Amino acid sequence: MEVITPRTLDEALRLKSERPDARPIAGGTDLLVELNFDRTRPETILNLAEVPELKGWVRENGSLRLGAGLTYTEAMAPELAELLPALAEASRTVGSPQIRNRGTIGGNLGTASPAGDAHPPLLVEDATVEIGSARGVRTLPLTEFFLGPKRNALAEDELVLAVRVDPGRQPQTFMKVGPRNAMVIAVCSLAVGIDRERGELRAAYGSAGPVPALVTAPLDAREDFPDLVAGASSPIDDVRGTAAYRRHALRVLTKRALDRVFV
Amino acid sequence: MKIRLVVNGEAREADVWAGESLLTALRDTLELPGSKNACEQGECGSCSVLLDGDLVCACLVLAAQADGHEVTTVEGLRSEDGLHRVQQAFVEAGAVQCGFCTPGLVVATAALLERVPSPSDDVIREELSGNLCRCTGYAKIFDAVRLAASRA
Numbered sequence: 223m224e225v226i227t228p229r230t231l232d233e234a235l236r237l238k239s240e241r242p243d244a245r246p247i248a249g250g251t252d253l254l255v256e257l258n259f260d261r262t263r264p265e266t267i268l269n270l271a272e273v274p275e276l277k278g279w280v281r282e283n284g285s286l287r288l289g290a291g292l293t294y295t296e297a298m299a300p301e302l303a304e305l306l307p308a309l310a311e312a313s314r315t316v317g318s319p320q321i322r323n324r325g326t327i328g329g330n331l332g333t334a335s336p337a338g339d340a341h342p343p344l345l346v347e348d349a350t351v352e353i354g355s356a357r358g359v360r361t362l363p364l365t366e367f368f369l370g371p372k373r374n375a376l377a378e379d380e381l382v383l384a385v386r387v388d389p390g391r392q393p394q395t396f397m398k399v400g401p402r403n404a405m406v407i408a409v410c411s412l413a414v415g416i417d418r419e420r421g422e423l424r425a426a427y428g429s430a431g432p433v434p435a436l437v438t439a440p441l442d443a444r445e446d447f448p449d450l451v452a453g454a455s456s457p458i459d460d461v462r463g464t465a466a467y468r469r470h471a472l473r474v475l476t477k478r479a480l481d482r483v484f485v
Numbered sequence: 486m487k488i489r490l491v492v493n494g495e496a497r498e499a500d501v502w503a504g505e506s507l508l509t510a511l512r513d514t515l516e517l518p519g520s521k522n523a524c525e526q527g528e529c530g531s532c533s534v535l536l537d538g539d540l541v542c543a544c545l546v547l548a549a550q551a552d553g554h555e556v557t558t559v560e561g562l563r564s565e566d567g568l569h570r571v572q573q574a575f576v577e578a579g580a581v582q583c584g585f586c587t588p589g590l591v592v593a594t595a596a597l598l599e600r601v602p603s604p605s606d607d608v609i610r611e612e613l614s615g616n617l618c619r620c621t622g623y624a625k626i627f628d629a630v631r632l633a634a635s636r637a
Binding site: 223225253257259269295317318321324403 | 546549553616
């Protein structure tokens with residue numbers, strides 16, 4: 223087993239193409255658990271924590287580019303929280319301060335858990351994923367990125383570089399159900415936004431189907447929207463909750479979220 | 486593999502296994518057993534340390550990722566003048582039962598007071614939510630945090 227630590231993005235992409243089986247690590251909050259519990263022994267670990275191009279966020283022509291290495295703590299900081307309030311709310315529910323200081327948006331996407339907390343707010347924001355490899359850069363709508371539980375659209379030589387969003391259009395919020403407020407994997411989660419420009423209600427759920435998914439409806443469908451969101455989900459019974467409970471919770475959360483954002 | 490890092494203000498070198506956590510390196514190689522090993526999945530906070538000043542779970546940091554960085558453990562909080570004011574407050578408030586969670590809570594509290602000198606109870610609750618005390622001695626722990634804050 224070996225750790226390789228590129229210092230530039232070009233070097234990272236070259237290494238990933240030369241060693242496609244290398245497991246990327248950013249904050250390590252997912253991979254270290256697997257390593258500590260002997261669940262994985264990758265031959266190569268690609269340490270992305272020293273790649274400056276993946277860090278932070280920037281404004282680009284009215285859009286925002288969130289580097290894959292953006293931590294939840296950074297997403298909660300006032301300036302970004304004002305631009306992407308639901309993402310900030312979701313970040314605040316991630317683990318604990320210790321986890322939020324390490325865990326990254328790009329890592330959340332890479333792991334592609336149906337319960338990933340950053341996914342619903344980014345889906346509501348119509349985010350696109352910037353994906354890079356030694357072959358070049360491509361973008362993909364986030365709705366097409368999640369393929370199944372812990373499966374995403376990355377080819378083996380590709381890395382998540384950034385998430386792009388065009389914020390400021392919609393009042394929005396995020397909600398999550400779990401046994402306590404900290405250190406909780408979502409039983410189910412929900413982001414809701416109102417996009418007046420498009421005349422759309424937008425909701426995205428997590429932990430209520432094989433992938434986090436987006437549900438939209440016309441603005442005047444407010445009354446039916448809770449049923450629509452619950453009906454669009456496809457939850458399962460598991461250790462954290464039953465399918466019936468998750469559907470019910472999504473219905474309740476959607477109604478609450480709409481009450482919160484319709485002001 | 487070899488890593489070089491600054492631990493508690495001192496330049497150190499350690500020979501680590503590639504898949505090893507910073508916690509294992511601190512405890513087994515660098516002979517700093519203050520950070521405790523319990524859940525190994527970031528749930529309990531007993532391994533809390535500062536990495537470049539940020540509070541992290543040492544069990545969730547790859548040792549190799551600490552190469553070239555600065556780590557402060559509970560051992561590093563003490564100065565020549567004696568205990569850190571958070572350590573002293575934990576002693577005086579009786580915020581220690583079995584003691585296993587204490588190093589992590591002390592580091593987390595020190596990090597909190599660095600950013601928020603006089604935290605409200607809600608802020609304390611939120612900021613220490615990643616540190617579990619299985620003796621459930623939270624009332625005394627809160628007393629200790631308030632006491633340490635009052636001595637800034």
